[in-house]
Amino acid sequence: MKRMLAFISAILLFLGIDLVVAPKTASQTASKSEVVHVGILQMMTHPALDQIHHGVVAGLKEEGFTTGKNLKIDFLNAQGDQSNLKTMSQQLANKDSLLVGIATPAAQALANSAPKTTPIILAGISTPAASGLVKSEERPGGNITGTSGLNPVSKQFALLHAIMPRAKKIGIIYTSSDHGGQTNAHAFAQVVKQAGLIPKMYTIANTNDLQQVANQMVSQVDAIYAPQDNGVASAMKTLVNVANNANIPVFPCAETMMPDGGLASYVISQREMGRLAGVMAAKVLRGKKPAIYPVATVKNGYYMINEKEMRKLHIKIPAAIVRAASQHGKVIK
Amino acid sequence: MNLITSSIGQGLLWALLGLALFLTFRILNFPDMTVEGTFPLGAAITVTAITKGASPLMATFLGFLGGAAGGLITGLLYTKGNIPILLAGILVMTGCLSVNLRIMGGSNVSLLGQKTFFSAKIFQSLPRYFDSVLIGGGTIILITILIALFLETDLGQAFIVTGDNQMMARSLGINTDNMTILGLTLSNGLVGLAGALIAQNNGYADANMGIGIIVIALASIIIGEVVFGYLTLNQRLIAVILGSIIYRFVLLIVLQLGFSTNDLNLISAIILAICLMLPKLRHALKLDGILRKGVSQNGK
Numbered sequence: 001m002k003r004m005l006a007f008i009s010a011i012l013l014f015l016g017i018d019l020v021v022a023p024k025t026a027s028q029t030a031s032k033s034e035v036v037h038v039g040i041l042q043m044m045t046h047p048a049l050d051q052i053h054h055g056v057v058a059g060l061k062e063e064g065f066t067t068g069k070n071l072k073i074d075f076l077n078a079q080g081d082q083s084n085l086k087t088m089s090q091q092l093a094n095k096d097s098l099l100v101g102i103a104t105p106a107a108q109a110l111a112n113s114a115p116k117t118t119p120i121i122l123a124g125i126s127t128p129a130a131s132g133l134v135k136s137e138e139r140p141g142g143n144i145t146g147t148s149g150l151n152p153v154s155k156q157f158a159l160l161h162a163i164m165p166r167a168k169k170i171g172i173i174y175t176s177s178d179h180g181g182q183t184n185a186h187a188f189a190q191v192v193k194q195a196g197l198i199p200k201m202y203t204i205a206n207t208n209d210l211q212q213v214a215n216q217m218v219s220q221v222d223a224i225y226a227p228q229d230n231g232v233a234s235a236m237k238t239l240v241n242v243a244n245n246a247n248i249p250v251f252p253c254a255e256t257m258m259p260d261g262g263l264a265s266y267v268i269s270q271r272e273m274g275r276l277a278g279v280m281a282a283k284v285l286r287g288k289k290p291a292i293y294p295v296a297t298v299k300n301g302y303y304m305i306n307e308k309e310m311r312k313l314h315i316k317i318p319a320a321i322v323r324a325a326s327q328h329g330k331v332i333k
Numbered sequence: 334m335n336l337i338t339s340s341i342g343q344g345l346l347w348a349l350l351g352l353a354l355f356l357t358f359r360i361l362n363f364p365d366m367t368v369e370g371t372f373p374l375g376a377a378i379t380v381t382a383i384t385k386g387a388s389p390l391m392a393t394f395l396g397f398l399g400g401a402a403g404g405l406i407t408g409l410l411y412t413k414g415n416i417p418i419l420l421a422g423i424l425v426m427t428g429c430l431s432v433n434l435r436i437m438g439g440s441n442v443s444l445l446g447q448k449t450f451f452s453a454k455i456f457q458s459l460p461r462y463f464d465s466v467l468i469g470g471g472t473i474i475l476i477t478i479l480i481a482l483f484l485e486t487d488l489g490q491a492f493i494v495t496g497d498n499q500m501m502a503r504s505l506g507i508n509t510d511n512m513t514i515l516g517l518t519l520s521n522g523l524v525g526l527a528g529a530l531i532a533q534n535n536g537y538a539d540a541n542m543g544i545g546i547i548v549i550a551l552a553s554i555i556i557g558e559v560v561f562g563y564l565t566l567n568q569r570l571i572a573v574i575l576g577s578i579i580y581r582f583v584l585l586i587v588l589q590l591g592f593s594t595n596d597l598n599l600i601s602a603i604i605l606a607i608c609l610m611l612p613k614l615r616h617a618l619k620l621d622g623i624l625r626k627g628v629s630q631n632g633k
Contacts, residue, residue: 001561001564001568003560003561003562004561004564004568004571004572004575007561007575008571008575011341011578014337014338014341015338015341015463015466018335018337018338018460019459019460019463045595076588076594077594077595078594079594079595079597079598080541080544081544081545081597081598082535082539082541082542082544083347083542083545083546083549084584084594084597085535086343086531086534086535087339087340087343087581087584087585087588088588088594090335090336090339090462091336091585091588091589094335094336104441104539105441105537105539105541105542108441108443108445108535108536108537109535109536109537111445111536112445112534112535112536112537115461131441131443131537132443132444132445132446132537133443133445176430176431176434176440176540177430177434177440177540177541178440179439179440179441179539182439182440205427205430205431
């Protein structure tokens with residue numbers, strides 16, 4: 001009991017002191033040295049997110065901010081545990097003069113913890129405006145800007161349609177709790193609908209459901225689209241196995257999903273998106289205002305095709321696409 | 334300085350979860366997995382209600398009710414449906430995921446720019462992080478007093494007896510089924526409330542925000558018990574709150590020491606394991622002391 005009272009009074013005493021002296025110490029932390037401190041908060045370890053992270057560092061370096069010289073990066077990874085995001089983002093907000101958030105919850109936590117004067121750069125957030133992070137993507141209006149990771153769905157659909165002109169029903173599968181997957185899937189469905197075809201949506205709660213849902217799906221569709229979805233990406237092999245047994249091709253949206261058995265895709269590089277965010281971060285560090293710095297999207301992607309899958313499924317890919325993939329993109333042999 | 338204040342604030346907010354689990358885990362004596370579903374449920378309801386224009390107070394109350402409903406279902410499954418408690422909790426937790434997605438209409442809803450408890454004007458003039466200290470502290474004091482008063486009543490005493498000894502409780506004419514349902518409803522209501530407050534503090538609700546929270550709640554209970562030793566029931570409630578604050582301090586220290594965050598889960602697991610083993614370790618150490626004494630006496 002004594003120990004308890006001592007602990008409580010210690011806390012109260014501390015809070016009392018902090019209440020009195022805090023305004024003075026707050027201004028102290030803002031003092032700048034030659035080394036710029038940048039904090040990066042990543043939601044979890046995942047191939048796509050890791051690539052964004054590497055891209056951010058590369059982009060900063062490109063603009064003259066090198067770690068060890070004039071840049072110190074504080075990197076925290078929440079490992080998917082959102083209960084720690086708040087503590088981590090406060091930790092970063094406290095010591096860094098610029099923050100980078102990778103994946104939506106991480107960016108939201110940063111936006112909430114950081115003072116309105118600290119710039120925040122988004123990297124790989126599918127819908128910054130819909131997630132409430134910026135007012136509009138053209139004119140963010142606050143201390144937040146960055147790159148958006150929306151997939152080029154119309155180009156991806158055009159590719160699918162060029163390869164399979166007779167496909168009527170397009171299956172789209174995503175994890176119901178994955179924000180990115182959901183956004184991407186619905187955007188693609190919209191494009192499919194506009195083209196006069198039928199999108200058929202399938203959701204899984206986690207990767208354990210994939211086998212069964214995919215089996216159901218292949219009996220009802222002519223082609224499958226796999227969006228930017230952590231769950232589907234990690235169980236891509238399962239999806240491809242089921243689909244190939246039914247002679248149905250899978251069109252993934254991310255480069256990391258292609259080697260696992262995607263037939264063809266038009267992808268933007270995650271690393272490139274991160275690099276762009278890194279460049280933006282550097283420009284903001286040099287004084288550009290996030291409020292009037294539009295959210296950037298990576299426009300130029302490239303074709304990827306998988307020749308193994310072409311042979312397996314006896315599908316011909318138009319010569320123009322094969323040429324584009326071998327010249328500017330990637331061909332998996 | 335700032336970070337310690339922030340840890341205290343976080344500890345106070347998360348303590349609600351510890352108190353909720355204390356009711357089921359320590360008093361009723363069973364592990365309730367429902368919390369990993371009702372926590373995001375409370376968050377989802379509150380955040381959705383706020384974005385639809387409800388006042389923060391109203392929205393938070395709805396979050397509490399949502400959590401309570403989840404607990405009620407677990408209680409009914411356990412008592413009337415004869416489903417083992419662990420399984421009943423897991424079933425409701427699993428079901429909650431779909432319910433949460435329905436409520437939010439997606440997997441993530443943001444609160445940025447909306448009115449919450451934490452955006453109130455009074456906090457703008459205070460130093461940083463005092464908003465969570467005051468809201469967390471105020472809520473936790475109120476809830477602790479309410480729980481303490483409840484446990485003093487006849488109903489509360491019957492509730493305690495149910496956890497201590499079901500057979501005896503039944504022989505005293507206590508309807509143990511009703512007590513269990515009551516406990517689960519109350520506890521999960523508090524979990525929903527915790528979800529509601531933490532979502533407002535974080536600025537968003539996310540379908541995956543319940544993952545791993547049962548560990549946080551257990552940590553506050555166990556750390557509180559180990560650090561503060563033998564206590565009366567009311568003091569144990571306070572110990573849970575302080576345990577929650579200490580757990581945040583430990584996390585802060587681990588982060589400050591620059592450990593890789595990949596190891597964070599392992600480190601908190603190790604800390605918890607050490608706390609759980611501490612009574613045993615103490616015993617072993619005391620034995621060591623006696624042995625040493627014995628050896629030195631023989632040496633004389």
